[in-house]
Amino acid sequence: MVTQPAADRSATLKTDAAVELPDSAAPTLDAAALAELAPFGEERVVEVGDVLFRAGDQSSDFLVVLEGAVDIIRPDVEGDVLITTHVAGRFLGELTMVTGQRLYLTARVAQRGRVLAIPVDEFRRVMSSKPDLADTIFSAFVARREALRVGEGARAVRIIGSRYSREAMALRAFAARSRLPHTWIDLEGADDVEVLLADMGFRPRDTPVVVTSTGVLRRPSPGEFAEHLGLTFRPQPGYLFDLVVVGSGPAGLAAAVYGASEGLNTVSLDAFSTGGQAGASSRIENYVGFPNGISGEDLAARAAVQAQRLGARLNAPCEVAGLRVEEGFLVMVLADGSEIPARTVIIAAGARYQRLAVDNLERFEGAGVYYAATDLEARICGGQQVIVVGGGNSAGQAAIYLAQQGSQVSIVIRSGDLTHSMSHYLIERINAEPRIELITNTEVRALAGDPHLHHVELEHTPTGERRTVDCSGLFCFIGAEPATKWLAGLLELDSKGFILTDRSLPDSITSGPRFATRNPFPFEASVSGIFAVGDVRSGSMKRVAAAVGEGSSAVRSAIEHIATISD
Numbered sequence: 001m002v003t004q005p006a007a008d009r010s011a012t013l014k015t016d017a018a019v020e021l022p023d024s025a026a027p028t029l030d031a032a033a034l035a036e037l038a039p040f041g042e043e044r045v046v047e048v049g050d051v052l053f054r055a056g057d058q059s060s061d062f063l064v065v066l067e068g069a070v071d072i073i074r075p076d077v078e079g080d081v082l083i084t085t086h087v088a089g090r091f092l093g094e095l096t097m098v099t100g101q102r103l104y105l106t107a108r109v110a111q112r113g114r115v116l117a118i119p120v121d122e123f124r125r126v127m128s129s130k131p132d133l134a135d136t137i138f139s140a141f142v143a144r145r146e147a148l149r150v151g152e153g154a155r156a157v158r159i160i161g162s163r164y165s166r167e168a169m170a171l172r173a174f175a176a177r178s179r180l181p182h183t184w185i186d187l188e189g190a191d192d193v194e195v196l197l198a199d200m201g202f203r204p205r206d207t208p209v210v211v212t213s214t215g216v217l218r219r220p221s222p223g224e225f226a227e228h229l230g231l232t233f234r235p236q237p238g239y240l241f242d243l244v245v246v247g248s249g250p251a252g253l254a255a256a257v258y259g260a261s262e263g264l265n266t267v268s269l270d271a272f273s274t275g276g277q278a279g280a281s282s283r284i285e286n287y288v289g290f291p292n293g294i295s296g297e298d299l300a301a302r303a304a305v306q307a308q309r310l311g312a313r314l315n316a317p318c319e320v321a322g323l324r325v326e327e328g329f330l331v332m333v334l335a336d337g338s339e340i341p342a343r344t345v346i347i348a349a350g351a352r353y354q355r356l357a358v359d360n361l362e363r364f365e366g367a368g369v370y371y372a373a374t375d376l377e378a379r380i381c382g383g384q385q386v387i388v389v390g391g392g393n394s395a396g397q398a399a400i401y402l403a404q405q406g407s408q409v410s411i412v413i414r415s416g417d418l419t420h421s422m423s424h425y426l427i428e429r430i431n432a433e434p435r436i437e438l439i440t441n442t443e444v445r446a447l448a449g450d451p452h453l454h455h456v457e458l459e460h461t462p463t464g465e466r467r468t469v470d471c472s473g474l475f476c477f478i479g480a481e482p483a484t485k486w487l488a489g490l491l492e493l494d495s496k497g498f499i500l501t502d503r504s505l506p507d508s509i510t511s512g513p514r515f516a517t518r519n520p521f522p523f524e525a526s527v528s529g530i531f532a533v534g535d536v537r538s539g540s541m542k543r544v545a546a547a548v549g550e551g552s553s554a555v556r557s558a559i560e561h562i563a564t565i566s567d
């Protein structure tokens with residue numbers, strides 16, 4: 001705890017942006033709840049001006065205000081900004097308590113009093129042993145995060161860049177998918193951006209720039225951004241995980257939830273961010289229990305919070321570049337060279353959409369060519385003419401969503417119709433949507449525009465006839481490729497590169513000594529202790545619900561494997 005000289009609060013704080021938190025975000029603990037918490041921590045007397053935690057700190061005790069008041073502040077070079085004030089009975093903190101993210105707000109005592117300080121390990125014990133309290137605390141953390149994402153708290157992280165910049169798009173997509181409170185400042189749209197940049201010693205060409213309470217990053221990659229926020233994996237020498245999950249799409253998140261809930265020390269690593277392909281979908285309509293559909297980002301965010309609440313660690317961006325077997329254990333080699341040993345591995349690395357074979361593609365990726373159709377991309381296209389390439393369900397979902405956002409959409413497919421590649425309900429919706437046209441027997445040949453995509457050249461393949469059409473966004477959902485290159489031959493794959501498991505394993509494996517006394521466990525791959533689930537698995541259904549089911553079920557197999565190696 002750092003003590004600052006007591007000062008006149010109103011003279012040093014901008015208070016006009018303070019938010020009244022909704023009740024769900026600011027519960028008051030009653031005497032019985034406080035008595036339950038008391039044995040987990042210790043009481044401290046606090047004086048006006050004491051800083052209980054500071055933006056940039058790695059973590060904080062869980063703090064409950066017993067008497068007095070504590071301000072939550074966003075530090076700013078132009079003067080600290082008051083976000084909210086917690087009074088007696090309220091507790092401090094938000095989702096950073098479980099995600100491991102560095103703190104981005106500061107807590108300063110506004111009125112002398114007492115706090116109950118519960119160390120992080122003891123806080124975890126509260127969360128696992130006191131379900132009613134855990135519900136109240138967790139619900140408040142989630143509600144606070146939502147309030148901070150839209151309110152003044154979002155200004156704690158600012159991303160400044162061009163809406164047409166690929167690097168800026170990558171940072172925004174990472175922040176959005178990770179549900180980070182942040183503000184986007186558009187070079188093309190906001191007033192005085194150049195002045196703001198000049199004040200920091202930057203010019204527009206130095207963007208994207210990320211400004212946080214603790215630093216300014218010039219043109220960071222999502223990985224550097226995540227590291228600055230404390231979200232990347234920090235190796236713990238000598239630590240052996242029960243379960244490492246590769247990929248945090250629907251299958252990986254489900255494996256993390258079930259792994260952690262079954263008491264396995266679980267970490268899920270994703271090369272990009274949580275959500276996988278599902279995170280690229282604006283609306284999933286066929287997931288059981290959500291009659292009105294749910295956005296992939298929402299579904300993934302809920303699953304991520306659930307996994308973390310149960311004790312799983314989720315880290316991203318964190319690419320697994322290799323996997324080897326060493327003395328009976330499995331060792332993940334990360335792209336930065338660090339290694340993570342584990343007893344079992346569930347590979348849920350999914351698939352990636354293939355890129356179009358056209359010149360200049362790279363120049364337009366993120367600047368008109370997209371592999372996701374969420375709110376972020378739809379806003380950039382701003383209701384203009386767009387093209388969706390592909391005839392599968394993902395293309396259909398994307399086309400409907402973009403049309404609903406006001407765009408005129410052309411679906412371009414190589415074949416003559418959609419019936420063999422798209423679900424019936426989507427075809428009906430497309431037929432009924434006047435803003436969508438279907439262009440068959442056609443391929444994209446060229447892209448043009450400066451700096452952003454403006455035109456696309458299409459070829460009608462049977463006749464060879466070419467035409468140029470206006471296009472502010474080209475959404476690419478063609479043939480998914482399994483993310484298995486990093487396995488470098490370790491596992492048996494099918495002819496398209498998907499991982500073979502259990503009954504589809506070749507006879508040479510199933511008739512070998514490993515399976516002399518038992519059949520392969522469900523989802524077991526050709527190397528002991530490794531399981532494959534979701535889109536990356538050969539023969540999988542390529543749907544969210546199927547991926548979730550497989551991820552959950554494979555944990556049972558992982559537990560059985562651990563039992564066999566522990567015997």
Ligand SMILES: Cc1cc2nc3c(=O)[nH]c(=O)nc-3n(C[C@H](O)[C@H](O)[C@H](O)COP(=O)(O)OP(=O)(O)OC[C@H]3O[C@@H](n4cnc5c(N)ncnc54)[C@H](O)[C@@H]3O)c2cc1C
Binds near residue numbers: 276394
């Ligand atoms: C736009 C769109 C709309 C869709 N709509 C629907 C729908 O409405 N209904 C439906 O049922 N399905 C839909 N799908 C399909 C569905 O999203 C997928 O079937 C599902 O996401 C598969 O889940 P998964 O976890 O197996 O893989 P993925 O979702 O592909 O996730 C894999 C994850 O692994 C990570 N990864 C890959 N390699 C590595 C590595 N080496 N190291 C670390 N991480 C790695 C990736 O970054 C990714 O996040 C849609 C797909 C798209 C793209």
